[in-house]
Amino acid sequence: MRGHIRKRGSTYSIVVDVGRDENGKRKQKWISGFKTKKEAEKALAEIIAKIEKNEFIEPSKITLQQFINEWLKIYGEPKWAPKTLVSNKSLIDNYIIPNLGHIELQKLKPVEIQKFYNSLKEKQLSNTTINYVHRLLNQVLKFAVKWQYIAKNPCELVEAPKKDKKEFVTWNFEHVKKAKKIFKDTPIYIHVMIALYTGLRLGEICGLRWEDIDFKNQTITVRRTAQRIDGRFIFKEPKTETSKGIISIPDFLVQILKQEKNKQLQNKLIFGEKYITEYEGFISVWEDGRFKEPDYVTKKFRKILKKQSDIPVIRFHDLRHTHATLMLRSGVDLKIISKRLRHGRISTTADFYSHVDLEMDREALRKLESNLS
Structure with a gap:
């Protein structure tokens, strides 16, 4: 794997060989926006190391909403029972998309997810509902890792409330x-x-x-x-x-x-x-x-x-x-x-x-x- 640095105006860019396509043609990835050559060199070394370990994730501007839509078609809709599909889509449409859907998937941070859960709590949502939202979002982001859209699942670094203890009455x-x-x-x-x-x-x-x-x-x-x-x-x-x-x-x-x-x-x-x-x-x-x-x-x-x-x-x-x-x-x-x-x-x-x-x-x-x- 090889790469090099190029100066473009007042900033530096990285050009990295990321393998070959289905026709055997060499694929290159440009990553721009480094202020100094030293920053670019450090980033290049890190990227090459990730490529060699098969851990490199190509930069993407896909939003969480766009990924969820893709994930639903490929996984959710074929996999879930009808009642589960209705329930999960309700959680996605009412909570996840309005609050986090606009964020680029690769830029979604644990702190943003934690703030999101806190906001749901402030809106008087039950711990059980927030826990369901967390489990669903966590599942979505696990697939984002599997499908190599992101390197790590930010949900794993977030604390979600435990489900409320169910109260029930029984007969003797x-x-x-x-x-x-x-x-x-x-x-x-x-x-x-x-x-x-x-x-x-x-x-x-x-x-x-x-x-x-x-x-x-x-x-x-x-x-x-x-x-x-x-x-x-x-x-x-x-x-x-x-x-x-x-x-x-x-x-x-x-x-x-x-x-x-x-x-x-x-x-x-x-x-x-x-x-x-x-x-x-x-x-x-x-x-x-x-x-x-x-x-x-x-x-x-x-x-x-x-x-x-x-x-x-x-x-x-x-x-x-x-x-x-x-x-x-x-x-x-x-x-x-x-x-x-x-x-x-x-x-x-x-x-x-x-x-x-x-x-x-x-x-x-x-x-x-x-x-x-």
Whole structure:
């Protein structure tokens, strides 16, 4: 690798050989704007050293916004699930581009990113949202390094706030017994029971087909999740391998599922040609075969709970937490609970339900104290 210095007016420029193109022709790179020959010589030595180590990044005036647009077409749009794409584009369009998009990618400094996060905090954005912005921007800039637009990722030198600790309310054993009666004759009874006895997410419950139920071995296999994007339903495979899984179910839930399946078969006969077959085979359907969507289940669940005072009003997703909490209180090993919830790491489960461990520890201590007194 060779290079030389040229004086152009009152400043100096570097001319560097950066290899050959696809036709074997020598490629040269000009870098201008050095005030003294000594500065140019130092820069030339550094550049040649980087070239020899294959660490040289050609200067580019591409902005962060231009790179993100390119990155979305090549990576984001083909890779992400529809719901994730909508969510991430919202973060990009509402926060990243308006604040940092105009900056040249190679000139983006850690301090500018840190100031950006601070400004989001001043606008009362939650730590969780800022953390999501950071993770997304960090991912973008990692690809900028991989694709040799920049030498280092400035996000790695920035401190982003940790996500806010999620607060959730769960039902106890008595609440669950009452819930069985409250939801018994409602359109979402099957959804509530599956959530309580398996810990499945609502999208996963609505994505279940009868072929996913093994009545003989009493298991449910999670193969897909239901999402509504731009007015239409999309059924996607879980985004990670750990999100898939086979979950055992008790006799009580097996019987409820059998009753629901028989009811659907009867409804199909009753409606005849008027029965909608588009979603045939799915568990979450109305009497006429229309799809019973997650949004409806969520709203109906909340509406039913607000009409009574026997049990706390919680989110549908808190049924998943209720399942885990009650299993933990029943003495089920944390590793088994983590597998049922299909968490990637057991530490994730432990972090979520550490408060239950503490309560159980205190209860055990009270029993010990009572026995010793």
